[in-house]
Amino acid sequence: MKNPRNTAKILSIVVLTLLLAIPVIQAAEIKVALDCPPDPQKCGSYVWSHAFVEHLNANGMAAKEYATEALGGEDEKLDQVSQGLLEVSNSLLTKVGTVDPSINGFWLFFIWDSYEHLDRAINESDLLEWINSRLTKKGVRLLAPIPVGGFSGIANTKKPIMTVDDLKGLRMRATDKIQSEYLEAWGASTVIIPWPEIYNALQTGVADGYLNPAIVPTLFKHTEVIKYYADVRIGAPLRVAIASQHWYAGLSDKERQIVEDAVAAANAANRKWLAGVTTLSIEELKKAGVAVTVPTAAERERFGELARPVYPQVVPEDVLKRFLETAAKYR
Numbered sequence: 001m002k003n004p005r006n007t008a009k010i011l012s013i014v015v016l017t018l019l020l021a022i023p024v025i026q027a028a029e030i031k032v033a034l035d036c037p038p039d040p041q042k043c044g045s046y047v048w049s050h051a052f053v054e055h056l057n058a059n060g061m062a063a064k065e066y067a068t069e070a071l072g073g074e075d076e077k078l079d080q081v082s083q084g085l086l087e088v089s090n091s092l093l094t095k096v097g098t099v100d101p102s103i104n105g106f107w108l109f110f111i112w113d114s115y116e117h118l119d120r121a122i123n124e125s126d127l128l129e130w131i132n133s134r135l136t137k138k139g140v141r142l143l144a145p146i147p148v149g150g151f152s153g154i155a156n157t158k159k160p161i162m163t164v165d166d167l168k169g170l171r172m173r174a175t176d177k178i179q180s181e182y183l184e185a186w187g188a189s190t191v192i193i194p195w196p197e198i199y200n201a202l203q204t205g206v207a208d209g210y211l212n213p214a215i216v217p218t219l220f221k222h223t224e225v226i227k228y229y230a231d232v233r234i235g236a237p238l239r240v241a242i243a244s245q246h247w248y249a250g251l252s253d254k255e256r257q258i259v260e261d262a263v264a265a266a267n268a269a270n271r272k273w274l275a276g277v278t279t280l281s282i283e284e285l286k287k288a289g290v291a292v293t294v295p296t297a298a299e300r301e302r303f304g305e306l307a308r309p310v311y312p313q314v315v316p317e318d319v320l321k322r323f324l325e326t327a328a329k330y331r
Contacts, residue, residue: 030056030063030247033071035090035239036148042219044148044270044277045090045239051269052088052241055262061255073194082139084246090146093240094176100134104315105323106145109182109235110304113331115147115274118236120330127326136245143241143263146270149213150278151233155222156209157202160293161230164302173198173207181310183211186303202226213237214281214292223288231282231294232303241266 032053036043040050049065056063071077071086074095080086082099097104105111112118121127122145131142154161156170168187174180180190193201201207202225209226211234217226241263251259285292295303311320 030061030087031066031071032063033066033077033086033089033091034068035092036068036219038065038067039219040273042215044215044273045146045241047273048144048146048241048266048270049088049090052262052266055265056258059258059261061258069196073196078140078242081242081244084139084244086244087247088143088241088243090239091242092175093145093238094178096135096140096142096240096242097178099138099140100131101315102131102134102319102322103142103240104178105319106238107178107235108311108314108320108323109307111323111327112151112236115236115271117327117331118145118147119271121326124330125326127322130322135242139245141243141245141248143243143259144267145236145238145240147274148237148239149215149274149281150237152211152213152235152237153232154209154211154230154234155217155226155290156228157205157225158208158228160228160291161232162293162295163299164306170208171206173201173210178314179211181313182307185306185310198222199225213278214285215277217290218281218284218288223285223290226290229282229285229290229292231292232300234303234307 030053032049034049035045038046038050040047053063053065071080071089074092077086077089077091078095078099081089081091093107094104106118112121128142135142154167154172156172158170159166161167164186167183170188172183172188172190173193174183174190175195176192180192183190191201191207193207198207198210199220199222202209202222209228214229214231217223217229243259248256248259282292314320315323
């Protein structure tokens with residue numbers, strides 16, 4: 001007859017051996033999809049993401065940056081985030097606006113006076129919570145808008161821009177229908193071109209220019225074809241950091257706090273980078289041979305007057321009302 005103690009001992013050894021043979025399941029890596037070259041001097045969204053990833057890693061949440069396009073283009077990244085397949089992405093603001101138009105309110109031209117004004121609206125109001133009450137229903141969470149340069153101007157290959165009338169005859173690249181509405185209100189014709197194709201479009205004359213902060217032509221080496229830049233200060237050029245709501249909802253309270261602290265650290269790093277970047281970017285354009293013009297205050301106001309009637313075509317009435325009230329309150 002077998003000794004029960006020996007049998008129990010043998011079973012314990014077998015169970016322990018099986019447990020040791022099973023690989024330890026590590027926490028899933030948090031993927032963060034970048035949207036520009038990993039250049040901490042010129043790319044504001046990279047500065048944001050790098051600080052975000054560093055904070056997560058330093059606090060026990062494994063995270064990794066993925067190069068531009070490594071996980072797909074804008075459409076693919078947005079789909080992956082909404083389906084819970086990609087945790088965090090730097091994305092085109094208006095692309096996220098296809099999920100819910102509330103986020104497009106950030107890109108109402110001439111609504112913000114400065115980044116200080118924008119930050120007050122973000123930090124002291126419930127604007128982000130209101131946007132997320134809509135976005136999260138579609139599986140997407142807005143972590144933060146990310147400034148990527150000074151307020152936007154007009155870059156082109158053809159002529160200096162000092163007035164609205166100077167845009168007539170130019171065929172401008174637009175990111176989407178929203179940007180087309182603004183540009184056409186100023187008298188330009190438009191063509192929607194994906195960003196990876198823009199250099200070739202400028203070189204071949206398919207497009208004559210685009211709207212962007214002064215840092216963009218140097219960051220993407222477009223100064224080889226761009227010859228003129230008008231510092232109109234149209235609005236805050238923003239990318240957005242979005243997260244999968246499925247992933248975010250599955251975090252523990254402790255993990256969620258680490259993520260929120262990472263967002264705060266990333267925002268601080270981005271704003272530190274932003275300080276002085278406008279002046280530096282303008283100087284780099286000039287060094288590259290780009291002629292920089294600054295429209296008068298009266299002409300800039302004319303740009304604004306023509307842009308404001310476009311607002312109802314950019315966002316629904318309830319979104320417009322919310323943003324205009326918030327901008328006015330925190331001005």
